[in-house]
Amino acid sequence: MLSVSNVSKKYGKLLANDDLSFSVNDGQIAILLGPNGAGKSTIIKSIAGLLRFEGEITVDGFANKSLEAKRILGYVPEMPAVYDLLTVGEHLEFIRRAYRMDDDGYGETLLKRFELWDKKDKLGKELSKGMQQKLSICCALVHRPHIIIFDEPLVGLDPHAIKELKEVFVELKEEGASLLISTHMIDSVENYWDVAHIMVNGKIAATKVNNPEDEGESLEEMFFKITEGQGSE
Amino acid sequence: MKGALSYLLLTRLKNEIRSLFKHPSRLIYALIFVGLLGITIFGGKASDAPGKSVRDISELSAGALVLFSVIFVTTAQNGFGNGGTFFGMQDVNLMFPAPIRQQRVLFYGLFRQMTSSMLIGIFLLFQYSWMHDIYGVTFGALIAIFIGYSLTIFLGQLTAMTIYSFTSGNEKHRQIAKVVFYLIVAGFAAGLLINVFSSEDHLSAAVKTANSYAMRAFPVSGWMAAAVGGILSGEIKALIFGAVISVVYLAAIVLIISLSKRDYYEDVLKTAEISQSAITAKKEGIITDAAPRNVKVGKTGIGKGEGANAFYYKHLIENRRSKILILDMPSLIFVLVSIVFSVFMREHGVTAVFIFSVYMQLFSSALGRFNKELSKPYIYMVPEPPLNKLIQCLREGLSGWCVQAILLFVPVKFILGLTTAETVICIVARITFSILFTVGNVVAERVLGIIQTRALLILFYFVILVIMSVPGIALSILLSNLGVTVIDEYITTIGSLAIMNIPVSVLALFLCRNVLQYSELNGR
Numbered sequence: 045m046l047s048v049s050n051v052s053k054k055y056g057k058l059l060a061n062d063d064l065s066f067s068v069n070d071g072q073i074a075i076l077l078g079p080n081g082a083g084k085s086t087i088i089k090s091i092a093g094l095l096r097f098e099g100e101i102t103v104d105g106f107a108n109k110s111l112e113a114k115r116i117l118g119y120v121p122e123m124p125a126v127y128d129l130l131t132v133g134e135h136l137e138f139i140r141r142a143y144r145m146d147d148d149g150y151g152e153t154l155l156k157r158f159e160l161w162d163k164k165d166k167l168g169k170e171l172s173k174g175m176q177q178k179l180s181i182c183c184a185l186v187h188r189p190h191i192i193i194f195d196e197p198l199v200g201l202d203p204h205a206i207k208e209l210k211e212v213f214v215e216l217k218e219e220g221a222s223l224l225i226s227t228h229m230i231d232s233v234e235n236y237w238d239v240a241h242i243m244v245n246g247k248i249a250a251t252k253v254n255n256p257e258d259e260g261e262s263l264e265e266m267f268f269k270i271t272e273g274q275g276s277e
Numbered sequence: 278m279k280g281a282l283s284y285l286l287l288t289r290l291k292n293e294i295r296s297l298f299k300h301p302s303r304l305i306y307a308l309i310f311v312g313l314l315g316i317t318i319f320g321g322k323a324s325d326a327p328g329k330s331v332r333d334i335s336e337l338s339a340g341a342l343v344l345f346s347v348i349f350v351t352t353a354q355n356g357f358g359n360g361g362t363f364f365g366m367q368d369v370n371l372m373f374p375a376p377i378r379q380q381r382v383l384f385y386g387l388f389r390q391m392t393s394s395m396l397i398g399i400f401l402l403f404q405y406s407w408m409h410d411i412y413g414v415t416f417g418a419l420i421a422i423f424i425g426y427s428l429t430i431f432l433g434q435l436t437a438m439t440i441y442s443f444t445s446g447n448e449k450h451r452q453i454a455k456v457v458f459y460l461i462v463a464g465f466a467a468g469l470l471i472n473v474f475s476s477e478d479h480l481s482a483a484v485k486t487a488n489s490y491a492m493r494a495f496p497v498s499g500w501m502a503a504a505v506g507g508i509l510s511g512e513i514k515a516l517i518f519g520a521v522i523s524v525v526y527l528a529a530i531v532l533i534i535s536l537s538k539r540d541y542y543e544d545v546l547k548t549a550e551i552s553q554s555a556i557t558a559k560k561e562g563i564i565t566d567a568a569p570r571n572v573k574v575g576k577t578g579i580g581k582g583e584g585a586n587a588f589y590y591k592h593l594i595e596n597r598r599s600k601i602l603i604l605d606m607p608s609l610i611f612v613l614v615s616i617v618f619s620v621f622m623r624e625h626g627v628t629a630v631f632i633f634s635v636y637m638q639l640f641s642s643a644l645g646r647f648n649k650e651l652s653k654p655y656i657y658m659v660p661e662p663p664l665n666k667l668i669q670c671l672r673e674g675l676s677g678w679c680v681q682a683i684l685l686f687v688p689v690k691f692i693l694g695l696t697t698a699e700t701v702i703c704i705v706a707r708i709t710f711s712i713l714f715t716v717g718n719v720v721a722e723r724v725l726g727i728i729q730t731r732a733l734l735i736l737f738y739f740v741i742l743v744i745m746s747v748p749g750i751a752l753s754i755l756l757s758n759l760g761v762t763v764i765d766e767y768i769t770t771i772g773s774l775a776i777m778n779i780p781v782s783v784l785a786l787f788l789c790r791n792v793l794q795y796s797e798l799n800g801r
Binding site: 094109112115117119121130131139141167169183 | 572577579582583584585588590591595599654655657659661662
């Protein structure tokens with residue numbers, strides 16, 4: 045379970061996250077929606093342990109910067125995190141070794157699912173941006189994290205990879221993982237989400253739980269109602 | 278449209294100056310820079326004494342020829358690779374399609390390049406102290422050396438661009454130009470070596486040959502060395518020879534590019550795109566690998582390492598593929614310069630040579646792949662203690678530091694007639710300074726994060742190193758006061774500095790370990 049309690053983050057005078065609190069339970073997919081500059085990437089990076097913040101973030105009960113938390117946390121950054129001079133296969137070997145894990149064949153499975161297996165001996169710098177994004181996703185998943193945070197994971201992916209990633213989301217959820225996905229593309233999240241938080245100006249402006257029987261406002265309608273007129277900073 | 282380029286130049290300059298006042302830290306660094314320069318100048322003059330004898334200035338002219346030649350050859354040979362470019366992507370996108378004459382745009386590019394070339398040579402200004410002490414160089418003469426160095430880089434870049442423009446489309450032309458280029462270099466190098474070794478007194482022969490007109494005929498660096506040598510020794514003929522031929526060369530190259538029907542826009546487009554992607558990546562917090570265009574993958578698989586030391590083994594593979602040798606070019610040049618220095622200073626003992634070599638080391642000390650790691654999330658995310666990750670990320674440099682120290686002090690042993698024990702102490706001390714300087718880089722990263730202005734970062738880095746060296750200096754003073762001597766007083770000083778470097782480095786690393794806790798600390 046991922047828990048975010050009263051988290052605030054300032055960049056100089058700019059309050060990027062203002063007293064945010066939410067949690068993502070085991071086997072749950074939470075999405076963060078919001079216009080550009082709403083503070084989605086900031087909270088994602090804070091959870092990943094890349095930023096300093098006020099408040100508390102725990103990962104399965106461990107402080108997010110502890111080694112215990114890092115072991116079970118996966119992070120897909122907005123920009124593909126790929127080493128120019130490592131081959132595709134070596135990326136996964138490196139992560140496996142750094143996380144002290146044996147090769148159980150999961151890396152190969154991931155590369156095959158994302159159509160990278162035939163490129164396993166290609167260097168990172170030789171990959172297109174979409175392929176780099178797929179590799180970045182594989183790197184975040186290969187150590188079998190229990191809590192995974194995705195920052196705009198679908199940007200730059202081809203239709204097959206988008207389909208595959210959505211299937212991976214659902215499978216991870218079924219395996220009991222907690223997923224937090226940040227995006228500003230509402231149509232990309234469709235109906236696999238469990239809870240959606242709409243962020244505006246560093247705050248959660250609304251939260252919607254996915255209930256198929258709910259015939260009220262759709263997520264998209266809710267989003268535009270909240271964000272239009274007060275969106276981008 | 279006529280004024281568009283001058284408007285651009287002036288506005289950029291104006292904004293640069295404004296940003297100095299908008300960011301007080303930059304202003305402070307600029308003031309520190311001026312302050313340090315002042316200390317160097319006045320400190321250098323402090324040792325002046327009436328009737329003080331100085332060494333023959335022609336030795337310095339000869340040194341300038343060697344330095345300029347290394348710089349020119351390494352810069353100009355880029356023309357056989359990517360050619361380099363004076364233009365950014367904003368120039369390519371906005372200026373190239375605009376109704377401005379190509380030649381005018383070229384001059385704009387040249388002017389900008391010349392100003393950035395000047396900045397590269399700034400480190401020379403800090404050499405005033407020893408140059409004044411040993412050769413009696415005035416500050417004006419040092420400025421002449423600085424300008425000569427900067428112009429050598431500038432003309433080297435211009436030569437690279439010309440070579441690239443005229444050979445990039447035709448492999449046969451490229452090969453011919455390459456052979457001609459290296460034949461000229463080899464010819465002059467052979468001429469110098471033959472003269473040096475055919476004489477009993479190698480040093481005098483080297484100085485005499487380097488100052489001969491035959492050597493000064495070497496393209497660009499020879500001419501520049503002639504002009505600078507002319508200023509240093511008051512030899513007007515040499516000054517005129519060097520200056521005139523350099524100006525003619527510059528005019529000829531500009532004329533060739535301007536008059537040729539070649540569309541240089543196309544030539545610079547690709548290199549502009551490459552440098553732009555590097556700039557964009559830097560702004561986005563990503564440091565590109567500066568990977569060569571054609572990488573030989575070779576054997577795949579990391580094969581070794583678990584936990585934090587997986588980073589070390591990964592770096593070994595990356596270095597192999599980017600063809601980074603144990604010693605990079607700047608380190609090798611500085612080792613050579615230090616050896617040459619030891620020849621000149623052989624009567625002054627090992628301390629002067631050691632201090633000089635450590636001083637040169639300042640300019641070649643680098644963090645290797647550590648900075649690149651900071652731009653990726655893995656170094657922060659991997660569940661290992663930060664200090665372990667830090668040490669493993671810096672480990673790749675160790676073999677290079679050892680080789681550097683050995684390559685330097687083994688020849689120095691014979692030049693200065695050191696004993697084996699003294700040589701070993703110097704080698705070990707040099708290695709500890711490599712460690713100290715590398716850790717100094719980490720401290721600068723930790724305290725300042727990313728600073729776009731390299732010169733300012735270097736200045737802060739110097740301040741940090743001075744502070745980190747204090748315990749070693751204190752120990753050497755203490756031992757001296759207590760009358761403790763090991764081998765001799767010089768070696769005791771060097772040894773005590775070395776002994777303190779390690780605990781200081783470890784302590785500094787420990788205190789900086791949270792550089793890997795938050796990417797934010799590194800401005801990424």
